[in-house]
Amino acid sequence: MVSACAYSGAYPTGYGRYAKNTEGVPEEMFDRLQASGFTHFQQSGTGAIRKYYNYVRVTPMVQPLDDLGQSWSLADEEASPGYYAATLDTGIRCEVTVGQKVAVHRYTFPQHSSARVVVDLSCGGLAIDLGRTVPLRAQVENIGHGQVQGTVVMEGVPLSVYVDVDAPGWRQMLWYDRRLIDGGTRLDFDSIRHTTLRPFGMLYMGPTRAGQTIEVRMGFSLRGCDQAKRNLERECGLGQPSFEIVKLRTRARWADHLDRVKVDGGTPARQTVYATALYHSLIKPCIVDDESPFWPSNGPYAFDVCTMWDIYKTQLPLLMAIAPDRASGLLESLIRVCEEEGNFPIGYRMARGADRFFRQGSALAHTALADAHALDLDGIEWSWALVHMADDLRRMYGEDFFEHGVVHPITHTLDLAYGHHLTAQLARALNDTRLADDLARRAHGWVNAFDPGTGLLRDSEFYEGGKWNYSFRLLHDMAARIALAGGDAGFIDKLDRFFGYGAAPVKQAGRRPQPVEMAAGYALNRFEGLNNEPDMEAPWAYHYAGRPDRTAEVVHSALTWQFGTGPGGLPGNDDSGGLSSWYIWASLGLFPVAGQNLFLINAPAFERAALRVREGEFVIETSGLREAPISSDGAEHEPPVQYVQSATLNGRPLDAAHLTAATVHRGGRLHLxxxxxxxxxxxxxxxxxxxxSPALSEETR
Known part of the structure; x- marks a missing residue:
């Protein structure tokens, strides 16, 4: 639930030094790494989140309270899963670790007569235009003996914290507008506005000797201070040092998860990128039990699905493979959201209000639910899920699709037709034949999205892309879609043009690109690399036209040139781990077709890989692999592409370039x-x- 890190206010997550930017190379907001403290709720590599998150800032200081809010440079940074450390230029060494619902800070001070640890409950958002979050209501209470509690309502969500500090001889006080409230025990704010907000919070202050450490333990909850205190007691206890305990416990949990996919071979840079991608793939969505502030029942709750559009194609299939308990928890949480609020959300962030992500896509939860049913994931009541899936198909754009069979933005026609197909499959499995037949009939509406004259999508509005980006989606009826494009040859010609086969290289946009330069780039109608989600599955569309060798070439090039170990090592927003999950699957030589219980096979980047799945281990091993460096470890020219020559599954010949997801989840050995x-x-x-409707051969099952 907690994701503590240094806070500078920079875009997009609150850490770092870059300003808001959507085109070209990002500009620097600051000329150094700096922080004004440490906040506890961040997103993970998303784009336009802007003001959400970055709540409850903790700042160690040796300056007066008037200086709160200024930033100090960061040096000697260390980071590992569940741990962050850095030294401020004030000489304070800062360390923070997190547990399930807690954070523990440890500050090592220089000698000083009046050191401080300041907790700012009014902080939120980013230091960019329109990026600040202002609390609506708040209360803070000084309990005594190192303990303080408080609640702030941010974007309609009540966030409570219980703080426990072991600092003998230090004073603890509340403060408001950077002035101490000596002797005060409680602050209440019934209504706060942008114009009336003054910072407020709690403070611990006292002398320090050189090397003295102060530990700050914090429990969080969305259900009030009492539950925040119970969360802290459960994970840390009260009045006793717990930094190392929490750090080691969290490190062990991370080690277990990161050990669920192992790769052998590859250059050191490729290994580094891979390990980082796996870590990023597992940070979000955050799924916690018994923390919904909006309904009283217990159970899994996810407040940072930002967004399904980013994660449904790659990250959710990865969670189902290696962390099925988390996948089940997320889906159970989404079903509860639908039950309570009337729709499956496209995005669900730490805010109360309408689903503001509906323009990105429609009926995306249906893909994950369809996969979960095919894989027999635990914890889901399928008859109840079907009710919500069917009802959700009529929300927003779904009503127009129901009446006319087509809707604009045209990509929602594809989403809704696919959602109808997947819901029909579930209805048929549950013996609701009448519903299944009706949904299946409407699922054929995908064809209404395409222009038969061009074989591409019809002209429309498009979210973060154009019709070429969206025209190669992996639909439920790819054979008919390819026929609509003129057959294999016509479809492959369009894909080749999209990926720039035979075309001159494109100059990448630099800092502050001019509109004319960007327009010229968009006019090429080319694959933009992996900087966004609409076309991340397009390289595997070649499989359906009988050209898996083309998939190998495009994926190989992307893995070689678009990912590296330094700044700029991601070609676009990681988007909660969606992009990193793409890298994981591409490197393994597998790609999930979300919703269809299907994996497509391609040449992997590692000699051997093993996934720890529910029923054992699925191993992908190769013979004849040639090591290929990536751009960050000295690749100056395109390394040779590797193509699959033959394959066996559990020792038997495999002629198909695909497997069912159920096959992978059962475990086995794929040799390429x-x-x-x-x-x-x-x-x-x-x-x-x-x-x-080809019958899957026994070998691909």
Whole structure:
């Protein structure tokens, strides 16, 4: 639940030094790494979150309270899963670790007559235009003996904290507008406005000898101070040092999760990028039990699904494979949101209000639910899920789709047709034939989105992309979609153009690109790299036209040139781990087709990989792999592409370039023989498609 880190106010997550930017190379907001303290709720690499999160700032100081809010440079940073440390230029060494619902800070002070630890409950958002979050209501109470509690209502969400500090000889006081309230025990704010907000919080103050440490233990809850205190007692206890205990416990949990996918081979840089991607893939969504502030029942609660549009194609299938308990918890949480609020959210952040992400997509939770049903994930009442899935298909754009079979933005036609198909599959599995037949009939509406004259989507508005970016979605009826584009040859020609085969290199946009330069780039109608979600599955569309060798070339190039170990090592927003999960699957040589119980196979980047899945271990091993450096470890020219020459599954020949997801989840051994030239492997047996409904052979099951 807690994700503590240094806070500078920079875009997009509150850490770092970059200003808000959506095109070209980001500009620097600050000329150094700096922090005004440490906040406890961040998103993970998302774009336009802006003012949400970054609540409850803790600042160690040797300056007067008047200086609160200024920033100090950061040096000697250390970071590992569940731990962050840095030294401020005031000489204070700062360390922070987190547990499930707690954070523990440890500050090592220089000698000083009046050191301080200041907790600012009014902090929130970012230091950019329109980026600040202002609390609506708040209360803070000084309990005594190192303990203080408080609640702030941010964006409609009540966030409570219980603070326990062991600092003998120090004073603890409340403060308001940077002035101490000596002897005061409580602050109440019934109504706060942007114009009336003054900072407020709690403070601990006293002398320090050189090297003295102060530990600050904090429990959080969205259900009041009493539950925040219970959370702290459960994970830390009260009045006793617990930094190392929490740090080691969290490190062990992370080690267990990161150990669920192991790779062998690869250059050191490739190993580093891979390990970082796996870490990023597991940070979000945050799923906690018994913390919904909006309904009284217990159970999983996820408050930072930002957004399904970012994660449903890659990250959720990864969670289902290696952390199925978290996947089940997320889906159970989404079903509860739908039950309580009337719709499956496209995004669900730490805020109360309408689903403001509906423009991104429609019916995206349906894909994850369909996969979960095919994989028999625990904890979901499927008859109740079906009710909500069917009802949700009529929300927002769904009403127009129901009446007309097509809706603009045209991409929602694809989403809704797919959602109808997936819900029909579940209805049929639950023996609701009448509902299944009706939904299946409407699922054919995907064809209404395409222009038969071009084989591409019809002209429309598009969210963060254009019609070329969205035209190669992996639909439930790819055979008919390819026929609509003129057959294999016509479809492959369009894909080749999209990926720039035979075209001149494109100059990348730099700092402050001019509108004319950006417009010229967009006019190329090209794959923009992996800087966003709409076309991240497009390289695997070649599989459906019998050209897995083309997939190998595009994915190989992306893995070589678009990811690295330094700043700029991600080609776009990580978006809660969606992009990093793409990297994981691409490196393993597998790609999930969300909602279809299907993996597509491609040449992997590592000699061997093993996924710890529910029923054992799924191993992907290769022969003939040639090590390929990536751009950050000296790749100056394109390393040779590796193509699959032949494959076996559990020792039996596998001619198809696909597997069911259930096969992967059961465990087994996939062996891929690689070579430097394209082969005929995978061309004859196409992935399943609704219109030709090929029976999956026993070998692909």
């Amino acid at each position: 023989r690689l070579g430097p030239e394209p082969s005929g492997w995978g061309r004859g047996v196409r992935p399943p498609s609704l219109s030709d």
